Amino acid sequence: MSSSPVAGRPATVKDSEIAAEQRRVDEAYARLEEMRAEAQAMIKEGYRQALAGTKGSLVDRDAMVHQAALRAQALDVADDGLVFGRLDLATGETRYVGRIGVRTREHESMVIDWRAPAAEAFYRATPEDPRGVVRRRVLHTRGHAVVDLEDDLLDPSAADSLTIVGDGAFIASLARTREGAMRDIVATIQREQDEVIRAPADGTVLVRGAPGTGKTAVALHRVAYLLFRHRRRFGSRGVLVVGPNRRFTAYIERVLPSLGEGSAALRSLGDLVDGVSATVHDPPDLARLKGSGAMVAVLRRAIADQPPGAPDELRVVHAGVVVRLGRPQLDKIRAALHRRSVGSVNTARRRVADALLDALWERYVDTGGTEPEPGAPVQGELALWEGLLADSGLAALDPDGPERPSSAADRSSRESFVKNVRGQRAFADFLTAWWPIRRPLDVLHSLGERARLRRAAGRDLDRPHADLLAGAWAETLSGPSPTLSYQDVALLDEIDALLGPPPRPSRKAPTEEDPYVVDGVNILTGEAVADDWEPEMRELTSAVERLERARRVDDEVTDTRPEYAHIVVDEAQDLSPMQWRMLGRRGRQATWTIVEDPAQSAWEDLDEARRAMDAALGGSASKRRGRKPPPRRARHEYELTTNYRNTTEIAAVSARVLELALPGARPARAVRSSGEEPVIRVVPPDALRAAAREAVETLLTQVEGTIGVIVPQPDGDWDEQEHKALAEGFPERVQVLDVLDAKGLEFDAAVICAPEVVATQSPRGLRVLYVAVSRATQRLTVLTADPTWELVLTGPA
């Protein structure tokens, strides 16, 4: 393929340079084609070996096919924009830089992978520090065709024979139409960004920067870099990329695959816990409560409280004596058990059973249940026993059961007491109801009960706040399909960590002789003995009861929480302390890349969140008793300073909001001016919707790509219905979304509705507004009912 000068126009120097580069690019594609054929041949060869049929060859085949398939995939990804850069060095050497490395059959380098050390100068060389580079050339391609060039002359003294072309193609490329998904920036990574991308792999990399400085883009390219340079370390235990919400993860999901990296896990904060998913943001006051570190103590107390439906009394029978534990004793036992069961509540039933049996035995002894003299007559006791059984309705349980001891010695031994009692259905039923295997969602739901939440609140929440929370959960978590908020998900993870994993089935199949198997179910684990177990006729157990008892909690609940080798947190300024704890559990051994802009934070107590972040990054080992805290991991801090998203005109409006939100804060430097001034209009509140639709109509004719209509957080006026009404009849490239969902996104044009409402919806409303006004790449319209806002947004920055 080759590019030709535009028809009718004489060839320019640039045209001939482009034609020369096209020849080199064509050669690279031809070689890529051969490499693809080689990978396909390897896949075929793998299958051929499988037909040979030996066991060894099957293993070889799997390895071969897997490797070849990965290779073929990487080669496919490189097909678009394979080569994008060229370096001319002072030594006379020329290097091409591209998405992947390409070598000739003789193993000579044709194209260097952008992540390789030899490509570093492409991103780092400057006139002050040319690193041996005379000319850096960026090739702009479309498909396989070179369409434009842009040169930087880094060392004029050595550039005698080199042609320099270019007229700001990079800056022009920033104005490209946004089609709704983020794209990679490999060809144009800037020096300060490259320093972050290639920062040391150990410890924590903390990146700060104003909106549009490329924080997200840089974090994603860093993932691709880490996986390329440290494949073993990060490839096997995995990399997690966390974004604020689903819309955002959908927006960035194509970047890593376009860099040939499909292996990193991409999750929003609402999707980190398997089996549950957040769909709503809490209103600010609730989010602050739910996200606060005080919830740790509240949840601990909630779990240690009596579960809903737990019985208040335990009654068993031994040797004719009804032995009873009432609520006060049971509460004491529960409290002691919880002190020893943090993190293993769901697997503590053996401990629970032992504690109950101990208490029952003590009680039995106290009430004179043992024979003072072995061998003494037992007649009186037996009579008493029969009487009590009849009185308490227990007589029907098992008239011939094993609990009728045959001798006084039996009756008085602890061993026979324990054996007898734990085999009783009354005991098994009590154990499963009093210490049920719990699911995090059930625990959270139970806190919708006001009295329960007040008990759990202790001194950590005052009454109005406890009642506010209980009211919210009663409303959102009842019914068959509870609605979870982003903050709820972190609380579920906290509860899950306190409860611990559900009991696992024992390695060897349990048999009916096991002491804790009652009615065919191991009451410690909830595990059924065997599928063909049949209750005897005298058993009262119904199929439903048995099923309930056999229920294992792994339905809908995380069984194992994945841990990662590296975690990237985007929009980190918005994480609550509880969300940091959730992430910390997934990265106890991890290194981190944290990306944030404190000026965009909707979180009020940033100090508390910071402490939670430090704890998460430090790993949890420090909390283990008797161990020295691990040394604080190295932290590398970076700041990005150039705004690549907004035009200078839009950046001026966002700088005015920044000055209100955070007086004295420094905005990033925007580099592209379009001459299009933002439109700021005052409209009466009841005409706002019509004005927004009108603004969209106009913008549809002005920009080709996405248009975001950003409205206040949902309340009476700005609910789902309003979103629908605003979007009605518009093409898909128009999106209506609330301000919190706009985090991290960008649009060709943005319409901001009611900034005065956004600014006052929460104590951090001005920062939320700052996020909104910094989303647009080309056009911005702001519609306000308050004339003072017109002055604020158009006044001097």
Ligand SMILES: Nc1ncnc2c1ncn2[C@@H]1O[C@H](COP(=O)(O)OP(=O)(O)OP(=O)(O)O)[C@@H](O)[C@H]1O
């Ligand atoms: N070096 C670059 N070359 C080309 N485009 C770039 C470059 N750096 C950033 N961009 C573009 O600028 C835009 C903003 O980048 P990005 O979303 O990563 O910024 P951000 O700092 O995360 O912003 P925010 O704080 O608003 O989330 C994106 O369209 C991105 O592709």
